[in-house]
Amino acid sequence: MSADIELDRVTIRFGDFTAVKDVSLRINGGEFFSILGPSGCGKTTLLRTISGFLEPTEGAVRIAGQDMAGIGSNKRPTALIFQNLALFPLMSVAENIGYGLRVRGVPKAERKRRADELLRLVALPDQGDKRISELSGGQKQRVAVARALAVEPKVLLLDEPLSALDLRLRQHMRTELRAIQKRVGITFIYITHDQGEALTMSDRIAVMNAGHVEQVGDGRAVYDRPATPFVASFVGENNGVSGIVEDIAVGMASLKTPLGVLKGRAGAGLTQGALATIFLRPEALQLCPPGAAPDLTAEFVNSAFEGNFTLVFLRAANGQPMTMSVGRGADIATLAPGAPVGLTFSSADALVLPLSRNE
Amino acid sequence: MSARFVWRLMLGFYIALFFAFLFGPLIVMGVTAFNTPDYPQVWPFEGFTLDWFAKLTADRNLMEGLVNSFIIGAFVVALSVPLGLAGAILMTQIYRPARSLYYLIVVSPVLTPGVIIGISTVIFWKDVTELTGMQSLFNGIFLATLGQAAFISAYCMLIFLSRLQRYDRVQEEAALDLGASQTQVFFDILLPFLRPAIFSAAVIAFLSSFENYNTTTFAILADKTLTTVLAGRVRAGTTPAISAMAVVIIGVTVIGAIVYEIVKRAELRREAARANALAAA
Amino acid sequence: MTHPFTAALIFATPLVVILAFIAMALLDRRRRGFVQGPGFFQRNGTPIAIFLIGAAVFWALILIVFPQLYMVDYSFHPKLPQIKRGGPEDIYTLENYRYFLFGSTRNTDHWNTTHLNAFWITIFVSTIITIVNFAICYPLAYFMAQVAKPQTVLKLMVLLVIPYWINEILRAFAFRILLGTGGLINNVAIAAGLISEPVDFIGHDVALYAGLTYAYLLIMMFPLYNAIESLDRNQIEAARDLGAPWWHIHLFVVMPFAKPGIASGATLVFMLCAGALAAPLVLGGPKTLWFTPIVYDRFFQAFNWPQGSAYAMILLLTCMAFVSLTMRLFKVSLSEITR
Numbered sequence: 001m002s003a004d005i006e007l008d009r010v011t012i013r014f015g016d017f018t019a020v021k022d023v024s025l026r027i028n029g030g031e032f033f034s035i036l037g038p039s040g041c042g043k044t045t046l047l048r049t050i051s052g053f054l055e056p057t058e059g060a061v062r063i064a065g066q067d068m069a070g071i072g073s074n075k076r077p078t079a080l081i082f083q084n085l086a087l088f089p090l091m092s093v094a095e096n097i098g099y100g101l102r103v104r105g106v107p108k109a110e111r112k113r114r115a116d117e118l119l120r121l122v123a124l125p126d127q128g129d130k131r132i133s134e135l136s137g138g139q140k141q142r143v144a145v146a147r148a149l150a151v152e153p154k155v156l157l158l159d160e161p162l163s164a165l166d167l168r169l170r171q172h173m174r175t176e177l178r179a180i181q182k183r184v185g186i187t188f189i190y191i192t193h194d195q196g197e198a199l200t201m202s203d204r205i206a207v208m209n210a211g212h213v214e215q216v217g218d219g220r221a222v223y224d225r226p227a228t229p230f231v232a233s234f235v236g237e238n239n240g241v242s243g244i245v246e247d248i249a250v251g252m253a254s255l256k257t258p259l260g261v262l263k264g265r266a267g268a269g270l271t272q273g274a275l276a277t278i279f280l281r282p283e284a285l286q287l288c289p290p291g292a293a294p295d296l297t298a299e300f301v302n303s304a305f306e307g308n309f310t311l312v313f314l315r316a317a318n319g320q321p322m323t324m325s326v327g328r329g330a331d332i333a334t335l336a337p338g339a340p341v342g343l344t345f346s347s348a349d350a351l352v353l354p355l356s357r358n359e
Numbered sequence: 360m361s362a363r364f365v366w367r368l369m370l371g372f373y374i375a376l377f378f379a380f381l382f383g384p385l386i387v388m389g390v391t392a393f394n395t396p397d398y399p400q401v402w403p404f405e406g407f408t409l410d411w412f413a414k415l416t417a418d419r420n421l422m423e424g425l426v427n428s429f430i431i432g433a434f435v436v437a438l439s440v441p442l443g444l445a446g447a448i449l450m451t452q453i454y455r456p457a458r459s460l461y462y463l464i465v466v467s468p469v470l471t472p473g474v475i476i477g478i479s480t481v482i483f484w485k486d487v488t489e490l491t492g493m494q495s496l497f498n499g500i501f502l503a504t505l506g507q508a509a510f511i512s513a514y515c516m517l518i519f520l521s522r523l524q525r526y527d528r529v530q531e532e533a534a535l536d537l538g539a540s541q542t543q544v545f546f547d548i549l550l551p552f553l554r555p556a557i558f559s560a561a562v563i564a565f566l567s568s569f570e571n572y573n574t575t576t577f578a579i580l581a582d583k584t585l586t587t588v589l590a591g592r593v594r595a596g597t598t599p600a601i602s603a604m605a606v607v608i609i610g611v612t613v614i615g616a617i618v619y620e621i622v623k624r625a626e627l628r629r630e631a632a633r634a635n636a637l638a639a640a
Numbered sequence: 641m642t643h644p645f646t647a648a649l650i651f652a653t654p655l656v657v658i659l660a661f662i663a664m665a666l667l668d669r670r671r672r673g674f675v676q677g678p679g680f681f682q683r684n685g686t687p688i689a690i691f692l693i694g695a696a697v698f699w700a701l702i703l704i705v706f707p708q709l710y711m712v713d714y715s716f717h718p719k720l721p722q723i724k725r726g727g728p729e730d731i732y733t734l735e736n737y738r739y740f741l742f743g744s745t746r747n748t749d750h751w752n753t754t755h756l757n758a759f760w761i762t763i764f765v766s767t768i769i770t771i772v773n774f775a776i777c778y779p780l781a782y783f784m785a786q787v788a789k790p791q792t793v794l795k796l797m798v799l800l801v802i803p804y805w806i807n808e809i810l811r812a813f814a815f816r817i818l819l820g821t822g823g824l825i826n827n828v829a830i831a832a833g834l835i836s837e838p839v840d841f842i843g844h845d846v847a848l849y850a851g852l853t854y855a856y857l858l859i860m861m862f863p864l865y866n867a868i869e870s871l872d873r874n875q876i877e878a879a880r881d882l883g884a885p886w887w888h889i890h891l892f893v894v895m896p897f898a899k900p901g902i903a904s905g906a907t908l909v910f911m912l913c914a915g916a917l918a919a920p921l922v923l924g925g926p927k928t929l930w931f932t933p934i935v936y937d938r939f940f941q942a943f944n945w946p947q948g949s950a951y952a953m954i955l956l957l958t959c960m961a962f963v964s965l966t967m968r969l970f971k972v973s974l975s976e977i978t979r
Contacts (some may be wrong), residue, residue, distance in 0.1 A: 051536060072682070074535045086533035090551045099547070100537035133632075151537055370783065377780055381803055382856065384814035387824055391817055395752050401824050415925045442703075445695030452680065464700045466978045468905060470963050474932055475952045482714050482945060492897020509703040517978065541685025570807045573917045577939065585810060593922050599821065605810045612805045620801060626952035 003064035003077065003154035003187060004029050005050065010059035012045055019045040021057070021211040021212070027189060027204075029154075030137075032181050032306045034190045034198040037208035043191045044083075046208075049159050050189065051080045064154060079153035081161045085144040087132045092141055093119070094128030100151035118146035122180065122276075138169050145180060155187045162197065174200050195235045199223065207231045226268065229353050232279040239280045239322045242355065245272050253352040258318040264350030275355040282311065284349035285324040287332075287341065294342030298322055300335040314341060385609065392602035399599045411603035421604070424588035427500060428569055431584060434504040435511055435568040436561050442508065443515025443560055450516070451523055466517075468510035473573025480506035480578050499582025506578035507568050514567060515560035522556035555626045562619045566612070574595070653706075658697050669917050698833035708956075715950035728816035736950030757953075763958060765915035769853050773860040776853075776927035777905070781861055782894065786876065804858045812922035815851040816842070819923075843925040851923045856912050867901020868894060900976035903966050907977055910966075911959050931955060 005027040012020040020042040027033045035043045048054045050061055052073030061068045065078060073080075076230065079100075088096050095102075097118055098111035106114075111325045114130055122142035127135075135143065141161060148156055158177075161172045181188045192198050198205045199219040206216045207230070215227040226232035233240055243257030254268035255278045262278045270276060288294035299313035301321070312324045314331060324343065326332060391399035395406040415421060446465050450458055468476055480502055488497040530552070534544045550557075572586040579587055585608075592601055681689045716732045717725075724730065740759075743752030743932050784793050819841035826838035839845045871894060879889045895902065920930035935955060938948030967974065 053532060053535075072535070073532070074538045074540060078536070080533075080536045082529050082533060084527075084529060086527070086529040088530060088533070088548065099534065099539070103534075103537065103539040103543050103547075147537070370779075373779060374783070377776065378799060380776075380854070381799075381857065384811070384818050385803060385806065388810070388814040388817050398822055399820070400827070401817070402827055442692075442695050442699040445692045446699060448684075449692055449696045452683070461696070463974060464704055466974065468704055469978055470911055470959065472911055472932070472955055472959060474915055474917055474935060475711070476707075476954050478935075478939070478952045479711035479727060480703075482949060483707035483710040486710070505703060509699075509707075512699055512703070513722055513978075541683065543686050545685065545688045566805055570805065572807070573915060576917065576936075578827065586807060589807070590809050590918060590921065593809055593816070597813070597816055601813055602817070605813065608810065609806055612807075613802050616801055616805050617798075620798070 001271075005155060005187065005189070006060075006062040006065075007046070007050075008060045008062065008073070010046070010049065010061065010217075012049060012054060013057045014224045016212055019047070023208075023211075023213050024059075025206060025213065025216065027187060029187055030185055032178065032188045032190065032201055032203045034192060034202035034205045034207055036192055036195060036198040036205050036235070039193055041208045042211040043208050044159055047080070047189065047191050048310055050155070051078050051157050052076045066095040071099075076217045078157055079151055079155075080157040081144050081148050083159045083161065083163065085140055085161065087140060087144060087147070089132050091132070092128065093124075093130050093132065093135070095149045096132065096143060097128070097150050099147065104151070114150055115146075118150055120323035121149070121183065123176075123348075133326065137165050138173060141165065141173055142176075145177070149180075149184060153186065155189060156181075158188065158190045160192050160194075162192075170197075177201060199235075207235060209234070210259075216310060226279070226351065226353070229277050229279070229355065232277075232351065232353060237282050237323055239282065239285070240277045241280070241316070242275065242321070245270055245274050245276050246354070248272060252347060255352055259316055260352065263344065263347040264352045265348065267351055267353040269354045271354070276352050277355060279351045279353065280322075280345055281349065282323045282325040284345045285322075285343050286345065287324075287330060288344045292342075292344065295344045297340055298343050300332075300337060300339045300341050302337060303332055303335075305333045312341075314343075328354065388602050389606050391599050391607070392606045394599065397598065399597050399602050412607070414600045415603055418600075420583065420588050421585070424583040424585040427579075427582060428585040431503050431507070431575075432565045432568040434500070435507050436564045437503060438508045439512040439515050439564045440557060440560050442512040443517075444519055444557075446512065447514040447519035447523055448549075450520060451526075458490045466513050469513045471510070473510070473571065474577060476509055477506050477574040478562060479578030480509070480574070481580070497580075499579040502578040503575050503582075503584065504542055506574045507571055510574070511564045511567050514563050518556050518560045519553060520552055520562065526552060540616065555623070555630070558626075559619075559623060562615075566615065570612070653701065657701060658693060706839055712953060714946055715953045717946045719944045719946050736947045737954075739947060740951065740954060754929070755931075755934055758934055759929050759954070759958075761929045762914055762931040765849060765852075766910050769849065769856070769913050770860075770909045772853055773857055773909050774864075774902065774906065776857065777860045777864055779876060781864040781868055782890070785865050786871065786873055786894075800858060800861060804862075808855050808916070809918045809922065811855045812851050812919045815847055815854065819847040819850065821857045840925070843927065845925065845928055848920060848923040848925075848928060848930070851919045852913050852916060855916070855919055856909045859908045859912060863901040863904035863908070864898060865901075867898035867904075871897045899970045900972045903970040903972045904977045907963050907966050910962050914959060914962075915955065 007023055007025040010020055010023045011018065017179060023042075023046065035046065037043045045054065049056055050063075052068065052071060052075075055069065068076060076109075088099065091099065094112065094115040097115040098106075101111045101114060105307055112128075119125055119128055122145050124139060124142050124146070127139070132140065132143070144161065145156075162173050162177075165173060174197055177188075177190075184248075190198070190201065199222075202219060204216060204218050205222050207214045207222060209230045215222055215231045217225075217227075222231060222235050229240065232238050241255075241257045241259055241262060243255040245260070246254045246261060248254075248266050248270055251266055252263060253270055253276070254261050254263045255276055257278065264280075265276050279280045296316065298316045301313040303313065304311045306325075309327055309332070310327045310332065312326055314322045314324060316322050387401050388399070390401045390404070392411050393407050393409070394400055395408045395410075444460075450462060453461065484502055484505065485497060488494050521548055526549075530548050531544050534548050535541070539547060570586065572590060575584055576587050576590065583591075589601070589604065592598075592604075683689075714786050714942060715736055716734070717730060718733050720727075720730055720737055737978075739752065740755055741752055742750070743755070780796075784796055788796070816823070820826070821838040821840060821842070823841075823843075826835075830838065841850075875893060875897075876889055879893050883904045884893075915932055916930070917932045917936060920928060920933045921936075924930060924933065931951075932955070935948055935951040938951055963977070966972075967977065
């Protein structure tokens with residue numbers, strides 16, 4: 001029942017503004033695929049193009065191999081879950097779920113049977129007669145999922161549906177959505193600006209920025225091996241220090257920075273003498289043991305206790321703010337603001353990426 | 360303290376005066392309907408009678424006018440509500456400056472004296488019906504309906520426009536996405552959303568049509584409606600029978616207005632409850 | 641028969657306009673050169689789109705624009721028997737407007753004093769009534785909108801809504817009972833020994849002006865109330881804290897804010913007064929001067945439709961002038977007035 005989706009060099013322009021630039025993506029049938037990016041990066045535009053509310057200015061959208069050009073959203077095998085859910089407030093829960101079947105001429109008894117079945121699937125049994133206004137936020141979420149699944153779409157599109165929920169519920173719904181996807185086995189395309197959501201739920205993630213796709217890969221790849229400086233700094237926290245590439249050898253690069261020469265894994269496209277940035281994850285940084293030579297030094301600003309770890313905010317010698325996360329055992333209680341701190345990192349945990357790769 | 364008291368006293372006096380001015384003449388008129396003299400007289404009150412009401416039902420012109428008023432009212436509702444709805448929907452979809460121009464055209468009858476609308480309707484349709492050979496259409500009920508609809512549709516449009524301001528277009532997209540055709544979206548999503556406004560528009564349209572005189576007196580031609588019969592009677596001479604008629608009309612309109620207000624308020628309360636529930640969730 | 645040109649206008653223009661609309665709707669997307677969601681037909685579905693365009697064109701053109709244009713055209717023609725219309729005598733002429741200014745050619749007066757006086761009195765009195773209505777309504781509107789408790793407002797509202805729907809003929813009739821020579825006020829005054837002879841309120845137009853003031857009182861009230869109601873009470877408090885006297889608060893805080901409501905009430909009251917027909921017919925004496933009954937008489941007594949059209953045009957232009965003057969004076973837009 002699932003279908004491959006292919007975006008072939010899709011460009012979408014609104015007047016002079018290009019919302020999506022030359023995006024090509026292949027989403028496999030049955031995959032949980034996330035599109036991650038900051039607001040305004042074009043991800044919702046892309047989703048609306050797949051669902052048929054927008055036509056691409058250039059390029060093609062193909063679902064299960066069929067070109068969707070000229071096919072309206074009501075004729076596509078997709079179903080969209082809107083950011084605000086867009087449940088019909090004047091219909092009951094069951095009527096909402098049955099609406100897609102009603103417009104297809106499915107008889108009432110059959111609609112009721114399907115609605116009951118779907119309500120069980122989304123863990124809301126016997127709630128069909130309730131009004132939408134009587135539901136909680138999480139319940140509305142489930143009704144929206146059930147309503148979309150009722151029309152047996154080949155692809156389910158989700159436009160940040162969890163953003164209105166509180167943190168705890170959001171985390172719960174992540175697992176829930178993932179479980180539903182596994183059960184029904186259709187393709188999910190999930191739009192979000194929350195990297196946590198993307199990382200926990202997805203088989204693969206496309207990171208989007210300013211209308212184009214920066215990287216496609218599974219969660220680990222995107223987090224551990226970001227392809228571009230944007231991905232490195234958008235997915236997870238990262239400290240970036242810019243400099244000039246001094247030397248590249250056996251996959252490692254040395255970068256001459258205002259904080260000294262720093263060494264890390266070399267990303268693709270690095271050339272000697274070019275501008276580049278070295279990315280250091282907060283968890284890759286460590287306090288330098290007494291007596292050892294630090295890789296770089298900074299001064300202590302303050303710290304934030306987060307429970308299982310503590311975030312330490314620092315200011316590097318060139319004035320640049322940096323963040324480090326330390327475990328419970330670390331000795332930071334004695335540090336006063338302005339105190340010098342020596343830092344080390346393993347160069348295998350650092351990544352050097354060329355500046356302006358996509359420009 | 361005493362200055363405040365004086366203010367309050369003055370305010371109370373003013374409000375009492377205002378409502379005395381508003382209701383006094385109507386009450387006086389009402390009382391004359393039950394007094395025996397031939398001339399509508401409140402004081403001295405010479406004797407209680409219901410004769411003036413009995414005279415009404417025997418008045419064939421009046422009854423004919425009443426029937427016509429109802430027919431025209433129904434036609435106006437049937438015409439103005441869809442026209443106002445179409446105008447309002449169009450207003451939300453077309454862009455400036457087309458929108459400003461269209462608004463100017465369709466709202467202008469609201470700011471035009473009713474006699475002018477009546478006059479222009481008559482002289483336009485006189486020639487149109489003649490040119491097309493449809494002289495039978497040149498009759499009072501048809502023209503009164505068209506003349507009244509010209510401006511009553513604007514009332515309806517304004518009601519729909521204010522409701523449409525709160526319309527969430529995403530609802531439409533959701534229905535489309537679930538496979539509905541645009542026509543189904545219109546009937547399943549938009550019309551149910553507009554239902555309270557349709558009700559309001561229908562009531563306002565009927566009341567406006569029913570009590571209209573200025574446009575109707577021209578457009579009605581040789582026919583008659585309640586208001587034109589009434590105007591004729593009032594001009595011919597003052598008798599308590601007119602007061603009796605006034606009592607009946609006021610009674611009916613007041614009941615109508617109250618029922619309308621109650622239904623509307625109930626609808627508003629339901630809506631508010633729904634909104635509260637949404638906000639709380 | 642009418643002029644062939646008019647006939648062409650009547651039948652061809654709606655078709656042309658509808659076709660133009662459809663073409664515009666179809667070209668909309670292409671002309672803009674970028675994707676902006678679905679086009680008009682796609683968005684509404686063909687049946688609904690046709691209904692929308694058809695209804696909108698029918699309303700705007702057939703019900704409003706054509707009759708008005710037709711009336712304009714009519715007012716520039718001489719009065720002719722039906723048979724001669726469209727014939728050689730059916731020429732464009734300013735005769736009907738000339739008549740308004742100078743009267744019949746046999747008239748010995750230089751000007752058509754009766755009609756001109758009626759016109760000026762109508763405008764003048766309508767303006768005065770508009771101002772008086774504002775003065776009467778403003779305190780109550782302010783009280784309900786800013787001072788009174790919600791329950792009080794609700795009760796007052798019900799009291800206001802009920803008389804709102806009462807026919808203007810009946811309103812006029814009520815004033816006739818009140819102010820006629822054998823009416824309540826005269827009877828009471830005579831019985832109390834205040835006067836010996838009944839006062840002819842109707843002959844002196846007192847009844848008419850009072851009746852007009854009464855008839856359109858609530859037309860002023862509701863827009864005024866709505867406008868003042870949306871004013872944040874804190875603004876008044878702030879002005880009071882700054883030591884502004886009460887009249888200053890009203891003049892420089894409340895009224896400027898309520899401008900759209902004032903403009904809306906004023907245009908409607910003026911228009912209804914100047915176009916009032918029932919009240920002058922019922923409450924007017926033999927010597928009463930009011931413009932609308934003169935227009936009425938052009939049709940129903942003189943049977944001179946072209947002249948009636950010309951007079952209606954004059955009334956219409958006056959009202960348009962008043963509306964645009966108000967809009968300019970209060971610096972409000974049309975949509976604010978007609979809210």
